[in-house]
Amino acid sequence: MNNNIEKALEIWHKRYEDEEHQYSEFEPSDIEYFIGCMLYNHFNFSKAVPTMKTIDLSYDFLSTCGDAEYEEVKKLIEDIKFENEKEAVDFLLKFIQESRSKYTPSELYLLNRLLNHVTLLLERYENDQEPSQVNFQTLKFK
Numbered sequence: 001m002n003n004n005i006e007k008a009l010e011i012w013h014k015r016y017e018d019e020e021h022q023y024s025e026f027e028p029s030d031i032e033y034f035i036g037c038m039l040y041n042h043f044n045f046s047k048a049v050p051t052m053k054t055i056d057l058s059y060d061f062l063s064t065c066g067d068a069e070y071e072e073v074k075k076l077i078e079d080i081k082f083e084n085e086k087e088a089v090d091f092l093l094k095f096i097q098e099s100r101s102k103y104t105p106s107e108l109y110l111l112n113r114l115l116n117h118v119t120l121l122l123e124r125y126e127n128d129q130e131p132s133q134v135n136f137q138t139l140k141f142k
Contacts, residue, residue, distance in 0.1 A: 008076045089122050
């Protein structure tokens with residue numbers, strides 16, 4: 001895994017070890033999900049469906065993740081660069097897949113949602129398709 005991502009995960013996993021920082025429905029996998037969202041937003045994929053150019057970060061997470069920690073993680077994410085968007089999609093997909101392997105199926109709801117968006121985005125890059133609308137097909141994840 002990328003060193004910047006490992007550092008970002010370390011920052012927030014350490015912060016959220018303290019239950020005082022956790023919000024009501026906090027799951028440890030939320031950290032990977034929100035880092036994945038930050039990566040998605042940072043890469044600003046041109047083949048993203050117009051309504052999915054960015055992914056909103058949850059108020060619960062933003063209000064508890066720590067201002068200093070957020071700024072540090074944001075800087076780490078912004079330092080990740082790729083030559084082209086396909087490489088960025090592949091990187092994000094690999095990050096999500098590695099993250100999913102750390103959790104039980106019941107902890108994967110948010111990561112699976114992100115995986116769905118990125119998988120469909122990857123298909124558009126591989127097929128050189130322009131985005132048109134949200135495809136609400138249900139993907140099956142192992």
